[in-house]
Amino acid sequence: MSSKVYFIKASVSDGEQLLSDKAVKLFNAAGFENCFTENDFTAVKVHVGEAGNTTYIKAPYIKGLVEKLLSLKTKPFLTDTNALYSGLRHNAIDHHITAAEHGFSLETLGIPFIVPDGINGTAEAAVQVNGQINKEVFIAYGIAKCQSILSIAHFTGHMATCAAATLKTLGMGCASQKGKMLQHAALTLTIGDNCKRCGECFKHCPADAITIDDVKAHINQEKCISCAECLAVCRFSVVQYNWGEEDETLQKSMAEHALGVLKGKTHKASFFNYLISITKDCDCFDTPDMPTVVDDIGIVASTDPVAVDKAAIDLVEEKAGKKLPQLVKYEKIKPQYQLEHAQRIGLGTINYQLKEVKYKQTK
Ligand code: SF4
Numbered sequence: 066m067s068s069k070v071y072f073i074k075a076s077v078s079d080g081e082q083l084l085s086d087k088a089v090k091l092f093n094a095a096g097f098e099n100c101f102t103e104n105d106f107t108a109v110k111v112h113v114g115e116a117g118n119t120t121y122i123k124a125p126y127i128k129g130l131v132e133k134l135l136s137l138k139t140k141p142f143l144t145d146t147n148a149l150y151s152g153l154r155h156n157a158i159d160h161h162i163t164a165a166e167h168g169f170s171l172e173t174l175g176i177p178f179i180v181p182d183g184i185n186g187t188a189e190a191a192v193q194v195n196g197q198i199n200k201e202v203f204i205a206y207g208i209a210k211c212q213s214i215l216s217i218a219h220f221t222g223h224m225a226t227c228a229a230a231t232l233k234t235l236g237m238g239c240a241s242q243k244g245k246m247l248q249h250a251a252l253t254l255t256i257g258d259n260c261k262r263c264g265e266c267f268k269h270c271p272a273d274a275i276t277i278d279d280v281k282a283h284i285n286q287e288k289c290i291s292c293a294e295c296l297a298v299c300r301f302s303v304v305q306y307n308w309g310e311e312d313e314t315l316q317k318s319m320a321e322h323a324l325g326v327l328k329g330k331t332h333k334a335s336f337f338n339y340l341i342s343i344t345k346d347c348d349c350f351d352t353p354d355m356p357t358v359v360d361d362i363g364i365v366a367s368t369d370p371v372a373v374d375k376a377a378i379d380l381v382e383e384k385a386g387k388k389l390p391q392l393v394k395y396e397k398i399k400p401q402y403q404l405e406h407a408q409r410i411g412l413g414t415i416n417y418q419l420k421e422v423k424y425k426q427t428k
């Protein structure tokens with residue numbers, strides 16, 4: 066059995082209008098209107114980009130998709146959960162302001178931005194999944210209770226999962242704070258003896274969990290929230306965890322949370338991965354103009370969250386001429402863990418047929 070994945074070539078250089086039009090073209094070609102019913106509360110899952118980040122998927126790129134949902138008479142809302150990190154998306158107030166500053170608002174897109182896990186990330190629903198890692202998972206209340214989802218993921222590398230795309234957008238990006246902690250709890254980070262005492266990890270740690278003495282940096286495990294920012298910013302690769310075992314557990318837990326998000330939404334969800342502005346790390350980084358690791362490719366979309374991610378990874382690897390872990394320099398992390406577990410628990414299939422959709426511009 067295989068799933069259909071629709072693909073359209075696209076690049077940031079297309080400009081906002083054309084990128085928006087191309088996403089609508091994919092939506093129509095894929096027949097996604099069948100996923101949405103009049104009066105559905107429809108979560109338009111986005112990542113508004115951490116304050117300072119400039120490579121996130123911009124609001125005008127999805128304007129056409131929002132208009133499409135409005136034409137189907139659903140009740141769409143832009144949404145993203147509070148981040149685990151202490152940046153400007155950590156609570157609903159800062160998150161709302163950051164979203165508005167990045168153009169995700171009623172004024173710009175015609176639908177409201179709603180933080181689905183409440184003011185501090187604790188508004189949640191426990192969902193039974195009976196998975197290998199979790200019997201139940203914790204999903205943002207506003208997402209658990211809506212009827213349909215249109216998920217917009219920006220494909221990037223990631224320091225704990227190697228690939229950040231649809232499964233991560235669902236599993237981590239739709240979980241409450243408790244759900245996120247459950248997933249990150251798989252990681253116990255330590256600092257090796259070759260630490261250069263440069264202080265970068267100390268500056269970035271959102272939990273004040275790092276101290277530096279005369280010899281090296283140390284992580285206070287009582288305070289550490291396992292966010293892995295220190296791992297990402299250490300240029301000397303001395304931040305360690307149990308590669309292979311712990312990232313496997315995290316990715317499996319993430320897939321099980323994605324299953325919880327989609328429970329009760331069979332045939333009510335569609336997934337987009339934007340393969341443009343592909344950076345080594347995700348949009349949670351506050352770094353402006355992060356360098357891209359491969360040229361822009363396009364947009365892939367499917368009703369199968371596993372197939373759409375597998376297709377995205379394949380397209381990126383083909384374009385780059387190398388495997389994703391080498392491309393984003395997280396060589397020890399295997400992104401297939403999330404794909405294979407997601408397939409095993411019934412989220413979808415890694416077998417897909419790629420259907421290219423051509424866009425003819427009218428003058
Ligand atoms: S960033 Fe790396 S080298 Fe620098 S202090 Fe932290 S662990 Fe040590």
Ligand code: SF4
Binds near residue numbers: 272295296
């Ligand atoms: S993982 Fe690293 S950056 Fe994150 S809280 Fe723990 S010590 Fe701090």
